[in-house]
Ligand SMILES: [Ca+2]
């Protein structure tokens with residue numbers, strides 16, 4: 001009795017503590033860092049955008065941030081979809097974390113970023129992210145496939161705020177698109193930073209059959225062996 005109970009408790013603990021988080025903070029590899037003496041601010045790349053931001057065209061693959069298989073820049077082909085911006089850019093609030101963030105209203109946008117994520121049945125997922133907008137002309141549209149969609153408008157202001165999807169429980173395992181975009185272009189800014197996708201095992205889900213079957217099966221074999229020994 002004690003042996004079987006112990007085995008099941010261990011499986012249960014492992015299930016509940018299985019939370020994992022994927023964080024994207026959009027810091028460009030080899031990019032400028034505030035406060036590092038001697039640094040030259042010299043971003044180059046698609047449509048290099050002056051001293052405080054980097055223009056990233058729709059469809060572009062900026063190394064370290066918008067790599068193939070990672071985030072893809074959306075928007076109008078041949079136009080700058082998003083900008084990667086350094087904190088000190090005129091009038092913009094400081095980002096969190098790091099010192100760089102994505103401007104979804106690029107030069108001029110409208111733009112966005114998207115990537116594929118894998119979700120697994122039996123897990124719960126929560127999406128969180130930081131956003132701001134420089135003025136009331138802009139919205140931020142967020143979609144995790146069709147499992148979660150929102151369009152932020154009046155909830156946004158000119159300070160970084162953290163937003164959350166709440167917990168999402170997919171009914172089957174799937175690969176879906178995670179997208180952040182603004183439908184408006186122009187000279188203003190729409191910030192995105194600190195995108196975080198957390199997964200945990202759903203504590204309300206039916207018991208995952210495989211580990212339990214194995215644990216009970218092993219316990220059953222032990223019990224049968226004991227019975228045989230006792231008879232012998
Ligand atoms: Ca950042």
Ligand SMILES: [Ca+2]
Pocket residue numbers: 083103105106107186187188189190
């Ligand atoms: Ca902008």
